[in-house]
Amino acid sequence: MPAPTPVGATVHQRRAIDLEDLVEWTIRTQRADRDRVSLHAVELAAAAAIRRSHRPAGSFDAPAGWGVDSCVRVAEIGLAGTRVDGGGQIRGVAPRLHPDAEAVIAAIDRAFGSLKGWRRCVLDQARVGGRPLWNLGAQRFVPVKNTAPQGGGRRHVVMSEWETVPPLSVVARRMIGRGIRIVDDRGRRKFQQAEPGFSYRTLDDGSRQVVVRWSAVELLPSDAEIRDAREEYAAWHAGMMRVLGELLEVPLRDYRVTGFAAPAMPWIFT
Structure with missing residues (x-):
């Protein structure tokens, strides 16, 4: 004791x-x-x-x-x-x-x-x-910062690629099929050949392509x-x-x- x-x-x-x-x-x-x-x-x-x-x-x-x-x-x-x-x-x-x-x-x-x-x-x-x-903290998508030496005048990375779009004739047929007039009262087309601000090109087979751009994103914090x-x-x-x-x-x-x-x-x- x-x-x-x-x-x-x-x-x-x-x-x-x-x-x-x-x-x-x-x-x-x-x-x-x-x-x-x-x-x-x-x-x-x-x-x-x-x-x-x-x-x-x-x-x-x-x-x-x-x-x-x-x-x-x-x-x-x-x-x-x-x-x-x-x-x-x-x-x-x-x-x-x-x-x-x-x-x-x-x-x-x-x-x-x-x-x-x-x-x-x-x-x-x-x-x-x-x-x-x-x-x-919770993961979230954020734009990828542009780390290129010149930067191209952008703070974030912008990706782009050519994407095929329907020819104008196909667009016109769809509009007509929906009962939408493709010309106005003066006989002018209601849709333009190419929308301002977009870059188009026509391929040899007659198909059209437009440049599609988007901001690259990443998860922060990353899995690593x-x-x-x-x-x-x-x-x-x-x-x-x-x-x-x-x-x-x-x-x-x-x-x-x-x-x-x-x-x-x-x-x-x-």
């Missing part, structure tokens, strides 16, 4: 938090991913030794030592268990992180290992906050854009689930992870 809490003792209440908010706090507020980003390789080894609570090999004076440089200073300060006022922050070494932020960034490192793409996806999204944009947005969201969600798996058994000081509420495929429910 757990030991009873002493009378008058303060009970530390951990704050319930969703994984998404915890990772965003770790990266965006605590900037835990910035730690050690500009350390030299030897300095990084010293920092790693500190984290493992091991004294680095060598010393200031030993022939195999690292020399009197920043990596030894980092190591000695860490082993001393205190902060030394040296006039400012050491290059590449972030200020002391919250222990929960340290635990989260360590879990992220364990979750991905060599999977740099997934790790970058999770960290990039945490820096800006929120979730990857998967809903690009929708697919890419959903794949990015799915990769982020899968990465966060890996982090959750690493954090389930990690005791945090001030936070208690309640889970990961973001849906895996939100587009299914829209």
Whole structure:
């Protein structure tokens, strides 16, 4: 049985938090991913030794030592268990992180290992906050923009082709068949040989063709854009689930992870 809490003792209440908010706090507020980003390789080894609570090999004076440089200073300060006022922050070494932020960034490192793409996806999204944009809106037809160097004076692409139309004699017979006069009171035709604004041509067999023009359209967002947005969201969600798996058994000081509420495929429910 757990030991009873002493009378008058303060009970530390951990704050319930969703994984998404915890990772965003770790990266965006605590900037835990910035730690050690500009350390030299030897300095990084010293920092790693500190984290493992091991004294680095060598010393200031030993022939195999690292020399009197920043990596030894980092190591000695860490082993001393205190902060030394040296006039400012050491290059590449972030200020002391919250222990929960340290635990989260360590879990992220364990979750991905060599999977740099997934790790970058999770960290990039945490820096800006929120979730990857998967809903690009309803698809709609829009005119295709004209990207030609000259453009032809048009903002959008205009397509055209020759389309066969009935000869004038056929048109006249149809009008007569419907009881429509093809000439006016002065004996002039009521229909013109070619309507203004249209280009016609007559072929050797007597058939006529007219140029038909239309604006080319495309769907926006495109199927490829929708697919890419959903794949990015799915990769982020899968990465966060890996982090959750690493954090389930990690005791945090001030936070208690309640889970990961973001849906895996939100587009299914829209």
